[in-house]
Amino acid sequence: MSSVTQRSRVSVAQKIETALLDEIAAGQITPGERLDETRLAERFGASRTPVREALGRLTAQGVLETGEGRGARVAQYTREELAQMFEAMHEIEALCARLVAQRLTLLARSQMEEAQARCHEAANAGDFPGYLRANEALHYAIYRATGNPYIQQMASDFRRRTGPFRAKKFATKADLLASAKSHDELLEKIFSANSNDAFDYMRKHMEESFMRVLAAN
Incomplete structure (x- = not known):
């Protein structure tokens, strides 16, 4: 060949x-x-x-x-397996937010703002598939901004595995709007360069997401 x-x-x-x-x-x-x-x-x-x-x-x-x-x-997972994956995912995502707050570049900020703008556009239009794609793009932009390929890979692995379960948590347009608002607050913490606040808010964001996933699955 x-x-x-x-x-x-x-x-x-x-x-x-x-x-x-x-x-x-x-x-x-x-x-x-x-x-x-x-x-x-x-x-x-x-x-x-x-x-x-x-x-x-x-x-x-x-x-x-x-x-x-x-x-x-x-892949299908039990509720216990999902809980274990999300427990690990909480910590990795929170670590990503902390690192990005410490290492933020103008390019990384621009990529996150672009993805968040698409989140708002899709949320306002009630576009569920569009919002899910924009949401993924935002989180992947955060992973890249850590500058650590090993952490980026771990975070990406958990996001891929949990994708079809996380998709079910958005049932209404109000869910999309609330998620987009939460992203605004998360990015505010990251852009403020307060790494501890960014860590805490991302963990809170992920914990709320997990509770919605469990309720929907």
Whole structure:
């Protein structure tokens, strides 16, 4: 296989992986739902090889579980497992906020403000999938701004695993507006460079999020 062909195949697999992650995070693909290789290949206009690679990577990340036959299914977790994941997630996200408050750059601030502007736009429009995508973009911008790739990777892993469960916490437009307002307060703490306040508020933000997730799942 030529290097050009291999790069093309990897690129297709990455596009499929990204598209599926977005849909899972937005709740458009739900826990336990089966993903069939053949149907995905038809949908993306690709061979089954890059589809299999994309599913394999998502399975390695804990987002998917190996299913029967050719395919996989979105991972399912018990309430106890979710509680344990969120307990770890609280601390990692809070640490990210603390580090960003200490290390904030103009570029990182601009990226967070851009993502938050999209959150407000989607919330005001009652656009649930749009809000979920913007919400993910904001948190990933915070992770990147830590400047620590190991912490960024851990935080991203938990966010990918919990995506379909977090999506259920938004039931009304009011939920979106309240979440966007909470983000405003979080960014205010981060931009103030008060790392302890940023840490405490992010932990509070995540704890409230977890309680809503448990109520919805």
